[in-house]
Amino acid sequence: METTHLNKKQRLEKNQNCHFDDLPDDLIISILCNLASSASSPSDFLTVLSTCKRLNRLALNPLVLSKAGTRTVAVTAENWSDSSQRFLKLCSNAGSADACYALGMIRFYCLEKKRNGAALLAKAAIRSHAPALYALGVIQFNGSGGSKSDKNLRAGVALCSRSASIGYIDALRELGHCLQDGYGCPRNVTEGRRYLIQANAREVACTLRSFLSIKEGEMTFPVKEIHPVNRFLKDWFGPGGVKLSEGLTMCSHDGCGRPETRANEFRRCSVCGTVNYCSRGCQALDWRVKHKVDCTRLTDLWLAQVAAEIGEELPPEYNEDVENIFAQR
Template sequence: MSSRKRHKTAVNLDSLPDDLLLSILSKLSTTATSAADFVSVLITCKRLNSLGLHSLVLSKASPKTFSLKAKNWSDSAHRFLKLCADAGNIEACYTLGMIRFYCLRNKGSGASLMAKAAINSHAPALYSLAVIQFNGSGGTKNDKDLRAGVALCARAAFLGHIDALRELGHCLQDGYGVKQNVTEGRRFLVQANARELAAVLSNGNNKPPWLTWNLNPATNPHPRIESFTGSGCPLLSDYGCNVPAPETHPASQFMSEWFSVRGASPGPGMRLCSHSGCGRPETRKHEFRRCSVCGAVNYCSRACQALDWKFRHKAECAPVERWLDEEGEDVAGEDDGEGMAMVDS
């Protein structure tokens, strides 16, 4: 072994130009796997801390760079997320917009941030604004704008957003906010299923079983496949294909955690969407629609209803002859050809 000592070369950051450091920090913010990875570099010295908050760096920050647990939410976390949004980071605009609109109850600011992201063709923001229009969120029932919701949904669907494709398909099949076109609606639903499967095949998931087939109808609580001649369009699971649930967006994950640590209630008499991957709460009583079969679950959209039916509710839904809602209105259960329908509460 050589007895020579290894000489460590210290890099003097003061000798490096700002452009080079900004390029390095931008790459870091883009590839960081957590907020801690990024912050640990910023606290190294004052110069890195200053340059790390440059708009060029924050505009390229990945969602994982500014994602955090709801229990760790603080004024400083809010300020950092706002800095990212002000720098033009579209994902930050959407995330902060969702948090302000649904968690902090700042409807105007939240919707404005989501609109900023939507203008830049951010598909999740377009879809979220569509859901707000469909439900009249933040206002009264009379504030619903179904045509605006369909238009926003169509734009998000054009960009390949799977939930938007599914929502638009249901709107066309039901004539909800648009002229009824069953054939075109079925086409969008089939396209949503195809994109869902393509996303699973391309995500590099090596943990088995990432995609399985269940050919035994006895294990299926609702062993039926709808005919393509009808108004329904079965999901992939209806053919026995068990596709894993899609990855939850950080904004939705934050909202789910936010209300979970606060007793899982957004307010007196208000409910959360029953789809676990959503996280949206009601902004007024009876905003979401209930399952017309059992009346035990409620959803912010038909897309959430379809996904929850596939991953969970299909095995739990127990039809009843009649059930009463909170207003005392008697509502009969009915089937829409896809396992369950929804009715206004």
């Protein structure tokens, strides 16, 4: 009679076959490419690396990393580290335009590596990455990273024009204001107004599309949401972050986050002089959202103070001049 030791567990035969091992690498890489392009956060993609050795190896395949999208490389200033920089560098070396743009902006404005940051932005721009083209245009308009004499208005207009041709809203708005003012290009008020109308129409269309997609339960990137790179810049130089050098300010538009690279680099509001903007597009957006009210209030206070000092009412044409300035914005 066969006896079994009571202290030993009986071994049960189990099917050790794993169907995942039967899948070809090409199929898994294809799935990982879709994940890299559509992940809602870096953690959604990086979690795959810790699943098993095979997924870790395939997820780091250059073909997969080249598909990394905006949200996949959306690292935050709070979680910035050497490992997150290495991840962005892996993706940018693999050919991800979004990673090149993100790492380029971070190195140019945050890490004081102007040459390397500009090179990464150019690498993304070569791939027709609209935000990178626009970012390079802003750098050319301001001469960022150099002196005032390094401004190249014609190059800025050309880069914005290329970005606008892809349909980038900020570039459309910037190009429209340049054409209206004759800034870096021959003045053409009609054409400039057409670009501004197109930018506003696209903005409304994106907002409606985002609203409809949210109702259908789809993942979207609403137009009013701050781009992850701009959010990084705002948090990096925001309260509790890196302090800007004396005399430098940030763009006053809440959705931008760009800092000055030299004193008096950005343009100021011509009426109140209390806010600074990296571009005409940011100035127009901030004027529409909040500064119109703040600037009007400051102007009214200034006029009242002048009237009190001279002891008489101001001539009507003073108010008319101020109203004309506001009407032109």
